[in-house]
Amino acid sequence: MQSQHGFATEERSFTKGERIDAQGLQFLKNWYPVSICEKTSDVFWRDLGEQRFHASFFQNTLNEQTQAQRRVCKTPISALGQFHDFIEPTAFVFHVSRCGSTLLTQILSTLHQCIVLSEPPVIDSFFRQYNELTEKNIHLFRQLISALGQRRFTSERHLIIKLDSWHLGRFDFIRQAFPQTPLLFLYRNPQQVLASHQRQRGPQMIPNFVDMGNLNVDQKDLSPGDLDAYCLRVLDQFYTAAIKHNEIGKLQLINYQELPKAIWERLVSQLKIEFSASELEQMKARSERHSKHPHQSFQGEAKSEAKHVFFNKTHELYLQLENLRQLQNKTALY
Numbered sequence: 330m331q332s333q334h335g336f337a338t339e340e341r342s343f344t345k346g347e348r349i350d351a352q353g354l355q356f357l358k359n360w361y362p363v364s365i366c367e368k369t370s371d372v373f374w375r376d377l378g379e380q381r382f383h384a385s386f387f388q389n390t391l392n393e394q395t396q397a398q399r400r401v402c403k404t405p406i407s408a409l410g411q412f413h414d415f416i417e418p419t420a421f422v423f424h425v426s427r428c429g430s431t432l433l434t435q436i437l438s439t440l441h442q443c444i445v446l447s448e449p450p451v452i453d454s455f456f457r458q459y460n461e462l463t464e465k466n467i468h469l470f471r472q473l474i475s476a477l478g479q480r481r482f483t484s485e486r487h488l489i490i491k492l493d494s495w496h497l498g499r500f501d502f503i504r505q506a507f508p509q510t511p512l513l514f515l516y517r518n519p520q521q522v523l524a525s526h527q528r529q530r531g532p533q534m535i536p537n538f539v540d541m542g543n544l545n546v547d548q549k550d551l552s553p554g555d556l557d558a559y560c561l562r563v564l565d566q567f568y569t570a571a572i573k574h575n576e577i578g579k580l581q582l583i584n585y586q587e588l589p590k591a592i593w594e595r596l597v598s599q600l601k602i603e604f605s606a607s608e609l610e611q612m613k614a615r616s617e618r619h620s621k622h623p624h625q626s627f628q629g630e631a632k633s634e635a636k637h638v639f640f641n642k643t644h645e646l647y648l649q650l651e652n653l654r655q656l657q658n659k660t661a662l663y
Contacts, residue, residue, distance in 0.1 A: 336532075336539075340364040340450055343391050344373040346399025354402065357411060362476050363391065365406065365454045372408060372451075376400040379481065383438050385431050385621045387449040409472035416444060416478045419600050420511045421503060422491040423580070425567045426533065427525035428517035429588040432620035434491045436592050439611040440604055442486040446477055448493050456499055457540060467506045474507075487602050495533045497570050498542020504579060511600060514571045516650060517585035519564050519643045526560050534560040544570060561643045568646035575653050582654035589616035595661075 343363040351374075354360075360374040375391055378398075384390045424430035431447065438445040455473055459466040478488040496503070497514075504512065532538045536548060536559050544566040551558050574580040581599075583591060593612050597604060604612070 336450070336453065337367075339388070340454060343375060343388065343450065344401050344403075346375070346394075346396070346401040349376070349400050349402040351402040351404045351408070357402075357404070357408060357476075358479060359481060360402065361449075361479075362409065362451045362473065363449075364451055365458060366403075367458060370406045370458065371403050372406050374402050374404065376402075382445055382447075384447075385435060386447045406469065409469065409476050412472075412475045412479050414480045415475040416480055416485060416488040418474060418478060418490055418507055418510045419443075419487040419602070420489050420513055421507070422489065422513045422515065423497050423500070423571075424491070424494055424515040425517060425522055425564060426494040426531050427522050428515045429583075429585045429620070430491055430515045432588055432616065433513075433515065433583075433592060433596075434489065435620050436589060436612045436615050437489055437597075437602075439615050440487075440602065440608055441482075441484045442604075443489060443602065444478060444485055444487065445489045445491075447491045449477055449490070451477075452490075452496070453493055453539075456496070456502075456542070460499075460502075460540070460542070462502050462505065467502070470502070470506045487600070489600075493533070493539075494531070494567065495539050495541050495544070497567055498540075498544035500570065500574055501543070504574075512574075512580050513583060513596075514575070514580045515583045515585065516568065516571065516647070519561065519568075519647050520640065521585075522564060523557060523560050527557065530556060530560075534563055541566070561640065564643050565646060568643070568650055572646065572649055572653065575650075575657070582650060582657055584651065584654060589613075592616075599661075 340363065351357075357374060359378050360376050362372050363375050364373045365371070366373070377390070380390065380394070382390050384393060422430055422433065434445050434447045437443050451473065455470065459469055474490070477490065500512075526534045533541070534556065541563075546559070546562045546566055548559065548562070551562070571580060571582065575582060583596070589612075593604075593609055
């Protein structure tokens with residue numbers, strides 16, 4: 330059974346604030362779903378007013394509110410269906426973690442025409458309960474995305490949602506829900522990803538901590554407590570899934586090494602996002618600061634690369650992805 334205690338505790342913190350009776354609200358515009366109750370399927374909402382999503386993660390935007398600003402309400406899950414003025418997703422961002430996905434979303438968040446949501450916790454909450462690929466669940470997911478993509482400002486034209494890394498295991502579900510939406514996959518040399526997780530482990534790199542969906546991480550011959558080996562097994566699953574989905578023409582590959590220039594030189598135009606010369610300078614300026622700590626200049630990461638006996642297989646999968654990406658980029662030129 331997957332451990333979700335840490336996430337559940339964190340999600341409960343998002344629902345703390347002044348309780349508002351939802352029946353007294355004419356409409357939920359400016360309110361965002363933050364969690365779904367596992368027992369009742371009720372949705373908890375937070376009022377964000379005119380607060381924009383410029384923080385590195387969705388939860389940081391919630392935490393930026395003072396205690397006096399935090400207003401919370403609860404509704405049946407059917408309330409997700411009341412949004413009609415919303416933006417269809419421009420792209421979903423999949424990634425292996427520690428690979429530049431936060432940098433990507435932070436750069437795009439400088440554009441006033443873009444709503445950029447980085448790992449909204451309610452998506453993980455949704456998949457913990459509605460994980461079966463049924464028409465009902467797909468319909469609910471579309472309604473959830475419409476609530477997240479509600480239009481609050483007249484300038485908004487695009488919606489980019491970065492998922493958690495383990496949501497690659499929900500790829501088939503998301504593709505069926507949004508068959509025409511571009512899907513991006515950011516990845517990086519596995520030695521560098523592992524080195525980053527050795528410095529600070531992400532929850533997806535701890536055995537049985539998150540629900541990986543249809544990604545089956547083989548643990549049968551791993552030594553207890555060998556987190557490095559487990560991390561590489563997870564990366565094997567990420568790379569293998571990306572190779573599979575790319576080969577059937579459904580995934581756009583982006584290597585960490587291409588960032589940040591690939592964002593304004595190629596990706597933005599591919600997503601049909603128009604930008605001005607001044608907005609280009611804004612994107613470039615944001616790229617020079619730390620993705621997760623925007624007040625700090627980015628000095629580059631430590632050059633250390635992890636070593637591990639299981640590395641060869643993972644590296645071979647990485648090279649397969651590199652070959653596919655280079656072919657993809659070459660094809661795009663013609």
